[in-house]
Amino acid sequence: MLIDEVKSHCETLLSxxxxxxxxxxxxxxxxxxxxxxxxxGKSMGLSSAFLEPVIIAGWFHDTGFLKCYKEHEEFSVSLAHQFLVAKNWPAEKIEMVSSCIRSTHMPQTPSCLEAEILCDADIFHLGTSKFITRNKLLRKEWEEKLQEHYCEETWLQLNIQFLRKQHFFTRYGKTILEQGKNQNIKFLQNKLEQITKSASTKINADFTQNR
Known part of the structure; x- marks a missing residue:
């Protein structure tokens, strides 16, 4: 099956x-x-045939990181196109894969159901208990790859702002993941409030001590 070949190829690239x-x-x-x-796809009752280009796009969507960090999506499209053309896959299906991959560029811009599914799948963790762990890994990656370092307070503010702006597109995302995302926003807000309160208490204590 083509998906098995794509899986093997992309696992090699990503390894x-x-x-x-x-x-x-x-x-x-x-x-x-x-x-x-x-x-x-299963929650929406979609067929394997419908999901095929989405899954292929999913395997390829981050392979462009082999070439660059920012704007990697176009390189991912190029790698997918090269592989699928060599397999004599229909041009219209290759274009669907390309469109899905491009839609994951932030801010996400899906123009069809296939792309909406990939976009939601790519940020799925925002609406689950995995968010905190994955978010720590993203912070580490930004520090290593982009030399972007944030204090805890700023990092929390950035993530709260991002989660508030980011919305899911599919029915599954809107009904299931959105609820989890809102819970994660509350978690971050509570953490930010604790830091702010602690800082305020310290300032007041220092002020009193130095009078």
Missing amino acids: SQCCKEMSFHNLEHTRDVVSNIETI
């Missing part, structure tokens, strides 16, 4: 040293995305 060094956007993340596609 390269470059991708192994990625804390977040690695083979584990891609495997999760493919599994998430299947979960969403």
Whole structure:
């Protein structure tokens, strides 16, 4: 089956040293995305034939990190196109894969159900208990790959803002994942409030001591 060939090919690409060094956007993340596609598709009663290009796009969507970090989606499209053309896959299906991959660029811009499924699968963790662990890995990756370092308070503020702006597109995302996302927002807000309160208490204590 083509999907099996795609899986094997992308696992090889994502097992390269470059991708192994990625804390977040690695083979584990891609495997999760493919599994998430299947979960969403099953919940919607979609056929294997319908999901085929979405799953293929899921396997390829982060392979572009082999070439660059920012704007990696176009390289992912190029790698998918090259592989699928060699397999004599229909041009219209290749275009669907390309469109799905491009839609994952932030801010996400899906223009069809297939792309909506991939977009939700890519940020699936935002609405689950995995969010906190995955978020720590993303922070580590940004520090290592982008040299972007944030204090705890700023990091929490950035993530609260991102989660509030980010919305799911599929029925599964809107009914299931959105609830989990809102719970994660509350968790981050509580954590931010604790830090702010602690800082305020320290300032008051220092002020009193130094009077």
